[in-house]
Amino acid sequence: MTAGVPRDDVAGRFGTHCPVCGSALGDTEPRVDADTGRFTQSPSFRLEVDDSGGQGPAGWRVTMLAGNYPPAESTDPPFNPHSVDYVYLLCGDGHIFPDATPAFLGGTQRHRDVRQRVDDFNVVATVGSPASGKTYLLIRTLHQNLDMRGSWHAERDPARIRARELSPLEKLPTRTWTDRYDMTRKDGTAIHPSGTESAAYPFGIMQRRFPRALNAIQAMVRKVVLDGGRRADNWGKGFRQPLVLRTDSGGFRTWTGIADLPGELFTEDGVNRRELRMLRSFDALVWVLDPPVAHSSRRWMRLVADPDLDESLQLGGNLRPGTVDKSSADTVRVNREAIQNRIGEKITVIDGPLADAEGRPLQMLVTISKCDLIRAALRKGCGLTGLGAAGDVMAGAATYLGFTLNRWSAGRTTPDAGAGQLLHYLLGARHAPEAGRRRRVEQIAAGLIRHYSDDTEFWNLVHDGAETKVSIPAGSIAEHPQSLRIPSLDEHLDSARRPGSDGHLLLRDLVMSTIGCGIAFALGQRDALNSMHQEAWLTMRYFLCSPLTTVPVAKNDEQLRPRDPDDCFPPINERAAGLTQLLLAILERARR
Numbered sequence: 001m002t003a004g005v006p007r008d009d010v011a012g013r014f015g016t017h018c019p020v021c022g023s024a025l026g027d028t029e030p031r032v033d034a035d036t037g038r039f040t041q042s043p044s045f046r047l048e049v050d051d052s053g054g055q056g057p058a059g060w061r062v063t064m065l066a067g068n069y070p071p072a073e074s075t076d077p078p079f080n081p082h083s084v085d086y087v088y089l090l091c092g093d094g095h096i097f098p099d100a101t102p103a104f105l106g107g108t109q110r111h112r113d114v115r116q117r118v119d120d121f122n123v124v125a126t127v128g129s130p131a132s133g134k135t136y137l138l139i140r141t142l143h144q145n146l147d148m149r150g151s152w153h154a155e156r157d158p159a160r161i162r163a164r165e166l167s168p169l170e171k172l173p174t175r176t177w178t179d180r181y182d183m184t185r186k187d188g189t190a191i192h193p194s195g196t197e198s199a200a201y202p203f204g205i206m207q208r209r210f211p212r213a214l215n216a217i218q219a220m221v222r223k224v225v226l227d228g229g230r231r232a233d234n235w236g237k238g239f240r241q242p243l244v245l246r247t248d249s250g251g252f253r254t255w256t257g258i259a260d261l262p263g264e265l266f267t268e269d270g271v272n273r274r275e276l277r278m279l280r281s282f283d284a285l286v287w288v289l290d291p292p293v294a295h296s297s298r299r300w301m302r303l304v305a306d307p308d309l310d311e312s313l314q315l316g317g318n319l320r321p322g323t324v325d326k327s328s329a330d331t332v333r334v335n336r337e338a339i340q341n342r343i344g345e346k347i348t349v350i351d352g353p354l355a356d357a358e359g360r361p362l363q364m365l366v367t368i369s370k371c372d373l374i375r376a377a378l379r380k381g382c383g384l385t386g387l388g389a390a391g392d393v394m395a396g397a398a399t400y401l402g403f404t405l406n407r408w409s410a411g412r413t414t415p416d417a418g419a420g421q422l423l424h425y426l427l428g429a430r431h432a433p434e435a436g437r438r439r440r441v442e443q444i445a446a447g448l449i450r451h452y453s454d455d456t457e458f459w460n461l462v463h464d465g466a467e468t469k470v471s472i473p474a475g476s477i478a479e480h481p482q483s484l485r486i487p488s489l490d491e492h493l494d495s496a497r498r499p500g501s502d503g504h505l506l507l508r509d510l511v512m513s514t515i516g517c518g519i520a521f522a523l524g525q526r527d528a529l530n531s532m533h534q535e536a537w538l539t540m541r542y543f544l545c546s547p548l549t550t551v552p553v554a555k556n557d558e559q560l561r562p563r564d565p566d567d568c569f570p571p572i573n574e575r576a577a578g579l580t581q582l583l584l585a586i587l588e589r590a591r592r
């Protein structure tokens, strides 16, 4: 074995199965086929990299973690087992995990144990129709900083959630998207559809970084696995390598992987069914809803349009440059809306792609993307209720409050002080009639909708994240006037990044979800969301996001620019309330 990396119990550190695709992980031997003596599945591999400080090409060695086969190693440059910088564990289908990172330690630290471990896996995927903004959303969300800004007065909490450094190969998929985002900022070049990105699969990553090691792995698979030729050709192409975030929370290490799935997976003849099936075992789904394709948005999108600018370019800015012109706009929207609706319908179907009959607990993080458009509509005096058919927004907001009230009454969520106060008010006296409770739910829903119909206040919720007071008058004898103090994003962060905060309901989230559910109803998802709310195994939450923060228009078939010439697209890590709240929700399992 390599110096500094003693042979050990890999299964104890990582488990025996890949959390992403279910293939073998670590040194558990796959089953052997009695007739041929070959493995029925591809075993896991270890990849050791001698990076020589990142100068010049790296030396490598791959070892199959089953059977007794000699490892393969690079000859040019020759592999040096005494200067290994990174050790990776690859699952049977190539997903990359950090086994050891000697490169992160030097000097007097050199002899410390560099083996990594994962106490828990947290697997997340984004779903949504093509060009709904999943990639922009994800890349901006992953770059939100979980530290507080004006934090000199905040309690230092060494056990708070913190990100761990990733090793180079783990970082690669995120790097690819980060570079693309920076291109959008530099010259407007829009990010391509995720389905066209070959580097998104382990195969593509290995081909780019270690093509010879990839060949060596394929050669071994060909030799030792049943149906080896086909298995070798398909190795690393089954399920995308997720974008990874590794965190510590009070010594508890979580590996969070987010699969950025392309919208085309959800078309009728979804290209990669196997990838879709795996979604069932995931912990959270980010379902991205795209406002401009919803049927109901036609009217208010016309309000938002700038009469002095070419219509096709405006559509292209919001729907992806080069994919729509004036004549095809209807077709594109109708097709994408159909996919959006199909996803909604499929989520609760038993034995569908997302729900198995068991009903494993799943967090549904419904995210309204492109909220800059909604802000623009509010500026034109549209009001939140104007986003959908009559009654939609109100029904959605009340639905969210009602279901949250039920969850809380059943003891299934712990609210913070502000949320607790609101829920107590909604519940009323112990023997309060059901009708009075409904009145109060409607009072609060209507009050919040009215407050957030103001474009500045809406943007404060979505983006700026400052503290706000919401005053809600009483309309009947069952009601009392209410004054809510919605905490700032900093205050929200302070509560949410403490260990043990998972499962807590914070007022800022409750308010964003209430408004978000209202808008999601307006975007045509009323039926789908109503049935999701009925499912006890789904935890529903809603987020309002605008990764680009300003309305874009297309310059041509490939490039975007902010419609307002005084604006620019934000730096990748610019803080936004909705994105940070989404990140905290994605990391729910890690915040224990």
Ligand SMILES: Nc1nc2c(ncn2[C@@H]2O[C@H](COP(=O)(O)OP(=O)(O)OP(=O)(O)O)[C@@H](O)[C@H]2O)c(=O)[nH]1
Binding pocket: 128, 129, 130, 131, 132, 133, 134, 135, 136, 137, 190, 191, 192, 193, 194, 195, 261, 262, 263, 264, 316, 317, 318, 319, 320, 321, 369, 370, 371, 372, 373, 545, 546, 547, 548, 549, 550, 551, 552
């Ligand atoms: N108004 C507005 N438009 C956005 C925003 N983010 C993305 N868009 C538009 O949506 C298009 C698609 O964004 P992507 O993130 O690539 O979409 P996707 O969902 O990853 O698409 P696929 O990978 O094809 O499934 C962009 O080219 C922009 O035109 C935003 O914050 N506001």
Ligand SMILES: [Mg+2]
Binding pocket: 134, 135, 136, 192, 193, 194, 195, 260, 261, 262, 263
């Ligand atoms: Mg994408």
Ligand SMILES: [Zn+2]
Binding pocket: 018, 019, 020, 021, 022, 023, 091, 092, 093, 094, 095
């Ligand atoms: Zn895997």
